[in-house]
Amino acid sequence: MDTFAAVERALRAAAPHALMDVVKRALREHYGAVDVELRLADYGTRTLQMVEPVPLTAEPLAIHDSPQGRALRAPEPVVLADRATDTVAVHLPVSVRGDRLGVLSVTLPGDTDAVELLPELEDLCEALGHEITVAERDTDLYQRARRATRLTVAAELQWQLLPGHSFRRHEFALGAHLEPAYSVSGDNVDWSLSAEHLTVAVTNGMGEGVHAALLTNLAVNALRNARRAGLGLADQAALTDQAVYAHYRGSAYVSMVLFRFELATGEVEIVEAGSPRAWLCRDAKVDSLVFDAQLPLGMFEDTHYVTEHFRVQPGDRLLLATDGVYEPLSRAGEPFGDHALARSLTANRLLPPAQVPRAVFRDLAGHRGEGPLEDDALVVCVDWYGRDGHGEGESGSGSG
Numbered sequence: 001m002d003t004f005a006a007v008e009r010a011l012r013a014a015a016p017h018a019l020m021d022v023v024k025r026a027l028r029e030h031y032g033a034v035d036v037e038l039r040l041a042d043y044g045t046r047t048l049q050m051v052e053p054v055p056l057t058a059e060p061l062a063i064h065d066s067p068q069g070r071a072l073r074a075p076e077p078v079v080l081a082d083r084a085t086d087t088v089a090v091h092l093p094v095s096v097r098g099d100r101l102g103v104l105s106v107t108l109p110g111d112t113d114a115v116e117l118l119p120e121l122e123d124l125c126e127a128l129g130h131e132i133t134v135a136e137r138d139t140d141l142y143q144r145a146r147r148a149t150r151l152t153v154a155a156e157l158q159w160q161l162l163p164g165h166s167f168r169r170h171e172f173a174l175g176a177h178l179e180p181a182y183s184v185s186g187d188n189v190d191w192s193l194s195a196e197h198l199t200v201a202v203t204n205g206m207g208e209g210v211h212a213a214l215l216t217n218l219a220v221n222a223l224r225n226a227r228r229a230g231l232g233l234a235d236q237a238a239l240t241d242q243a244v245y246a247h248y249r250g251s252a253y254v255s256m257v258l259f260r261f262e263l264a265t266g267e268v269e270i271v272e273a274g275s276p277r278a279w280l281c282r283d284a285k286v287d288s289l290v291f292d293a294q295l296p297l298g299m300f301e302d303t304h305y306v307t308e309h310f311r312v313q314p315g316d317r318l319l320l321a322t323d324g325v326y327e328p329l330s331r332a333g334e335p336f337g338d339h340a341l342a343r344s345l346t347a348n349r350l351l352p353p354a355q356v357p358r359a360v361f362r363d364l365a366g367h368r369g370e371g372p373l374e375d376d377a378l379v380v381c382v383d384w385y386g387r388d389g390h391g392e393g394e395s396g397s398g399s400g
Helices: 004-013 016-031 067-073 114-135 141-145 153-161 209-228 233-248 340-347 356-368
Strands: 035-041 047-050 078-082 087-096 099-109 166-168 172-179 187-193 197-205 254-262 267-273 277-282 285-289 308-311 317-321 377-384
Touching: 004 016, 004 114, 016 035, 016 099, 016 114, 035 141, 047 067, 067 078, 067 087, 067 099, 078 114, 087 114, 099 114, 099 166, 114 141, 153 187, 153 209, 172 187, 172 356, 187 209, 187 377, 197 209, 197 317, 197 377, 209 233, 209 254, 233 254, 233 267, 254 277, 254 317, 277 340, 285 340, 317 340, 317 356, 340 356, 356 377
Parallel strands: none
Antiparallel strands: 035 047, 035 099, 078 087, 087 099, 166 172, 172 377, 187 197, 197 254, 254 267, 267 308, 277 285, 277 317, 317 377
């Protein structure tokens, strides 16, 4: 768009809470937009919440059965003509590096060629996504919009620790989801990308509530400290182990599984320290990955950790999950992780990785029946394309 650079500059210059003022003004001035609204996915990725000065003033929209929700999940924007009002509604995902944050809805006059405008509107949504991510350092507006209900303090600690819901690059795409979203305590995922490696860590802190959240926060930040110091994977685990033991002296510990993918080759280093487990989907076959179980981090002083190796191939899908996914029982007494999880992975194999975690949780709910989860739970899905793969063209979503 000829004015895109000017709009992008205006977004960068805007006050953190005023990004939508810039977007609305630009769309009205240059395209004659009748209405513009921004909705963000809530923490449970069940509803889309309006970004507005007073949260929850507007009714939320269900992700699973609304045009806006379809735009959040679909590979292409949703364009709908309304003959009764002689308008065209365009719903576009707002994302940052593959993580779909929400949906921008633009209502245009009926004689507008909306399809021709899509590339320009998509560029605007990408710029808006980046600016929202930056603005969240300085305003609570967007965080408040994501809440369908109040978070527990433990959940607040955990969500602030997370890197996002999903991430996509040329070599891979990944998605993650925590449940129950508004009271999660000890489970967490962290990831980091460099020029050579993707590192993914899944953590399960023992205990409940704030105690578990504080324990996990200590472990994840100790792990980041070791990673950012340039240490290898085994040394990252060892430093984290020492940090947790130094504080809790063995009275509390965390289970963690660490994966480091070499982007050029698909070679993977693993440290399994406790209970989080992994599954591999390859050529329509689902297998549990078994590694040498090493001691959880912080259980004993000066534990020595070693790495194992395997190689992923283009087309592989990895699923990592904590105990809260494996242990829930069916009415017949079968744990979800025995067979139902593998069936869920097979049934959802065509979904993009960002949508797989929520699909697994839906299957888990059907498996265990009514009632809340007894333990918080985390699912992480990683699709591997390889250096010659097709990741940039994938349609991954930030919604599950």
